[in-house]
Amino acid sequence: MAMAGDEPEPLTWRALGAVPLFASLPEARLRELWAASVPRGHPVGSVLRSAGAPADHLLVLLRGRVAATGTTGGGRVVRYGQWDGPCALDKVALLDGRGHTATFTALTCCAVRSVRRDRFLGLVDDTAAVRAHVFAVLARQARAQQQRLTETATLPAEARLAGWLLAQAAASAPGVVSVRIPGTQQELADTLGVTRVTVNRALARLRRDGLIRVERGCVHLLAPESLALRAGDEHGNENGAQGL
Numbered sequence: 001m002a003m004a005g006d007e008p009e010p011l012t013w014r015a016l017g018a019v020p021l022f023a024s025l026p027e028a029r030l031r032e033l034w035a036a037s038v039p040r041g042h043p044v045g046s047v048l049r050s051a052g053a054p055a056d057h058l059l060v061l062l063r064g065r066v067a068a069t070g071t072t073g074g075g076r077v078v079r080y081g082q083w084d085g086p087c088a089l090d091k092v093a094l095l096d097g098r099g100h101t102a103t104f105t106a107l108t109c110c111a112v113r114s115v116r117r118d119r120f121l122g123l124v125d126d127t128a129a130v131r132a133h134v135f136a137v138l139a140r141q142a143r144a145q146q147q148r149l150t151e152t153a154t155l156p157a158e159a160r161l162a163g164w165l166l167a168q169a170a171a172s173a174p175g176v177v178s179v180r181i182p183g184t185q186q187e188l189a190d191t192l193g194v195t196r197v198t199v200n201r202a203l204a205r206l207r208r209d210g211l212i213r214v215e216r217g218c219v220h221l222l223a224p225e226s227l228a229l230r231a232g233d234e235h236g237n238e239n240g241a242q243g244l
Contacts, residue, residue: 024129037113048104055093057114061085064110068102079190158202162231
């Protein structure tokens with residue numbers, strides 16, 4: 001039974017200041033944004049937004065973790081990644097007005113604030129730091145998409161898996177040698193754009209060759225240099241997952 005002290009502290013307007021998009025805003029603007037935003041709680045497994053749905057509000061994830069997925073014309077699920085709060089989700093959808101770019105699903109209990117699209121666009125127009133942040137996100141997404149297309153077209157599954165493991169470790173912290181698998185192996189397969197059987201075989205080969213050790217929900221990198229060679233990049237993969 002959880003003790004009262006285990007409950008998270010109530011969120012206040014200061015939580016918005018921890019969101020990279022709003023980090024440069026003065027206290028008065030943060031208070032205004034907080035007062036104008038709508039709070040929402042989402043349990044595990046719930047869909048925050050569906051791909052293609054109208055993007056009339058910016059979703060600001062203050063607590064929790066979400067996954068972004070899409071579905072191909074053939075019915076195959078593609079996992080774009082997962083993000084932890086605090087962060088602003090799917091800013092691109094509000095810029096082009098063509099609907100959400102992915103389906104966002106809660107991996108943990110999530111606390112979200114919804115900001116009207118016109119307020120978000122006003123911040124982009126009026127605040128140089130917010131505008132620069134959005135442009136940087138767009139540039140990273142363009143590069144990530146190009147890299148993803150290249151890998152899908154040219155790299156075998158084992159190389160994609162090795163590169164993903166190295167990228168996740170590099171994005172966590174210096175010296176990290178363990179990577180948490182996002183949910184199930186099916187979700188990892190969706191992230192890499194392959195089948196679950198293919199992921200299992202690639203993990204088995206890397207484990208057999210002494211490059212990794214697999215435990216429940218976690219992969220330990222035993223030989224990062226060799227893993228980088230297996231990924232096809234002798235310098236290692238420095239591209240971490242980028243938020244939307």
